[in-house]
Amino acid sequence: MDKKSILCIGAGYVGGPTMAMIAAQCPEYKVTVADINAERIAGWNSDTLPIYEPGLKELVEKSRGRNLFFTTDVEKGIREARIIFVSVNTPTKTFGSGAGKAADLQFWEKSARLIAEQAGEDKIVVEKSTLPVRAAEAIHRILQSNTKGLNFAVLSNPEFLAEGTAVADLENPDRVLIGSMVTPEGHNALEELVEIYAHWVPREKILTTNVWSSEMSKLVSNAMLAQRISSINSISALCEKTGADISEVSHAVGMDSRVGSKFLRAGVGFGGSCFKKDILNLVYLCECCNLHEVAAYWEQVVLMNEYQKRRFAERIVKNMFNTISGKRIAVFGFAFKADTGDTRESPAIHISELLLGECATLAIYDPKALANAKADLAGAKGTIEYCSDPYEAAKDAHAIALLTDWKEFAGYDYRKIFSLMEKPAFLFDGRNILNHKELFEIGFNVYPLGKQELTHL
Ligand code: NAD
Ligand code: UGA
Numbered sequence: 001m002d003k004k005s006i007l008c009i010g011a012g013y014v015g016g017p018t019m020a021m022i023a024a025q026c027p028e029y030k031v032t033v034a035d036i037n038a039e040r041i042a043g044w045n046s047d048t049l050p051i052y053e054p055g056l057k058e059l060v061e062k063s064r065g066r067n068l069f070f071t072t073d074v075e076k077g078i079r080e081a082r083i084i085f086v087s088v089n090t091p092t093k094t095f096g097s098g099a100g101k102a103a104d105l106q107f108w109e110k111s112a113r114l115i116a117e118q119a120g121e122d123k124i125v126v127e128k129s130t131l132p133v134r135a136a137e138a139i140h141r142i143l144q145s146n147t148k149g150l151n152f153a154v155l156s157n158p159e160f161l162a163e164g165t166a167v168a169d170l171e172n173p174d175r176v177l178i179g180s181m182v183t184p185e186g187h188n189a190l191e192e193l194v195e196i197y198a199h200w201v202p203r204e205k206i207l208t209t210n211v212w213s214s215e216m217s218k219l220v221s222n223a224m225l226a227q228r229i230s231s232i233n234s235i236s237a238l239c240e241k242t243g244a245d246i247s248e249v250s251h252a253v254g255m256d257s258r259v260g261s262k263f264l265r266a267g268v269g270f271g272g273s274c275f276k277k278d279i280l281n282l283v284y285l286c287e288c289c290n291l292h293e294v295a296a297y298w299e300q301v302v303l304m305n306e307y308q309k310r311r312f313a314e315r316i317v318k319n320m321f322n323t324i325s326g327k328r329i330a331v332f333g334f335a336f337k338a339d340t341g342d343t344r345e346s347p348a349i350h351i352s353e354l355l356l357g358e359c360a361t362l363a364i365y366d367p368k369a370l371a372n373a374k375a376d377l378a379g380a381k382g383t384i385e386y387c388s389d390p391y392e393a394a395k396d397a398h399a400i401a402l403l404t405d406w407k408e409f410a411g412y413d414y415r416k417i418f419s420l421m422e423k424p425a426f427l428f429d430g431r432n433i434l435n436h437k438e439l440f441e442i443g444f445n446v447y448p449l450g451k452q453e454l455t456h457l
Helices: 013-025 038-043 056-063 076-078 106-118 135-143 164-171 183-195 211-240 244-255 273-290 292-319 345-359 370-376 388-392 408-411 415-418 436-442
Strands: 005-009 031-035 069-070 083-086 123-127 152-156 178-179 204-211 328-332 359-365 384-387 399-402 426-429 446-447
Touching: 005 013, 005 076, 005 415, 013 031, 013 069, 013 083, 013 164, 013 178, 038 056, 069 076, 069 083, 076 106, 083 106, 083 183, 083 446, 106 123, 106 292, 123 135, 135 152, 135 211, 135 359, 152 211, 178 211, 178 426, 183 204, 183 436, 211 244, 211 273, 211 292, 273 292, 273 388, 292 345, 292 370, 292 426, 292 446, 328 345, 345 359, 359 370, 359 388, 370 384, 384 388, 388 415, 415 436, 436 446
Parallel strands: 005 031, 005 083, 031 069, 083 123, 123 152, 178 204, 328 359, 328 399, 359 384, 399 426, 426 446
Antiparallel strands: 152 178
8 A cells, every 4th residue: 555545435526626636736646536436437537527617627637647547446446545535425315214304324334334344454534525423433433343453544524615616616725624533543644634735725724623523614614605595595585575686785785894795696596416415414413412493593594495496486477477388488507506517406406397387398408407407307297398509498488587697698699589589578587697677678578586677568
């Protein structure tokens, strides 16, 4: 085993980009990323990476074949590595006790057991996945139950990158958080991991805490970010009733330096694979600790998000004369946010299902997420067209529902789009990224989110 040898189990949205950054910044380390999904690994070894992320291809190509390797041979990877990151998925449990809230740790546990089985020397195991507080304790127990007398140190090193900006976030993180057990072995392991990040992250941005604080901080970071979105979305509903404008309110509130301006954009609701699951994980933890008021407080963030998606779909139906049955609705954007092809928990899924439930015909366009959209709606009843061109989607449509904040949506020829559509033409801007006044002047009936509508009716 080479001391400067790293393995990451899980070649997903986190494992792939994170290891590509470590390999690029630490050329003296050999970095291997292993996954049981052969198709994914083949993708990482090809010109078409399995995930879309600006700048990622260039980053991977810098080190791939030099000190960055992608493989399905997890066992060999474990035997050869000194430091093993585990970045497998930790979805919400769908069965048994805690179903619908607790994190499903089966992939993590399998990885820990395999590490204990394959290891021939002491190793450092790093929690890269987002895990419940005190997961490190259980993992440590599984690892230490090996019969070879080996010692494992478990560190928590949660990831804070956001999709769409993963490369920039990894290159210049707000902070790197590393939690360790308060033991001499824990401390030594921590130093080894700090040394890796210190290749490019300033020391003052590398925070070291106890392992439970690190696990907790990851859950709370996501919960607080999501809470800001639910807070502003709740006010968007009130703005529509009162004549206040949500963009003006966000701006005015966010200019208070104590509040800050980020994460105050109202929209169709937050999506992505983590916010909901991590909040529910926190809720479950609170319930297990008999903190029911605390659990209810955080659960409301998720409930408000469900309300916002429903509210958006209901607003479409209500304003289109209370029926969208048989009407074609062009859906602009299916990804959960711009600059990614990821549609996990995308608000577009639920909103599309609600519109299909009203018997609308959907014509979906997204620059990167069409394949995922097809998979997400595979079981949905109704007529859906997947369009490779936005103008094709808008042709003969009664309405446009804009669901993702892709920049390109603001640059289209809306005069042409208007001429292609049925009249009256409706436009529901779920992200407030279009020029509403201009669209109104073209002839659209415009429904921005959290603002007064501009209609000719
Ligand atoms: P993902 O589903 O994209 O990737 C997980 C990978 O792990 C999959 O490719 C899967 O095949 C692999 N895997 C599962 N079990 C395995 C096993 N036993 N052996 C080898 N490989 C195995 O998930 P992701 O989005 O990368 O998220 C991973 C973790 O990171 C989650 O806990 C998530 O909460 C957290 N996280 C995600 C993000 C994000 O932006 N997606 C950001 C921060 C933290
Ligand atoms: C989020 C966090 O930002 C990351 O720090 C974290 O590492 C990650 O979750 C995770 O643990 O998975 P991500 O989900 O990739 O990252 O993307 P965000 O930029 O946070 O957006 C999440 C959702 O909130 C998107 O649907 C986005 O459109 C929405 N959003 C965001 C708003 O509706 N309004 C805003 O002001 C900001």
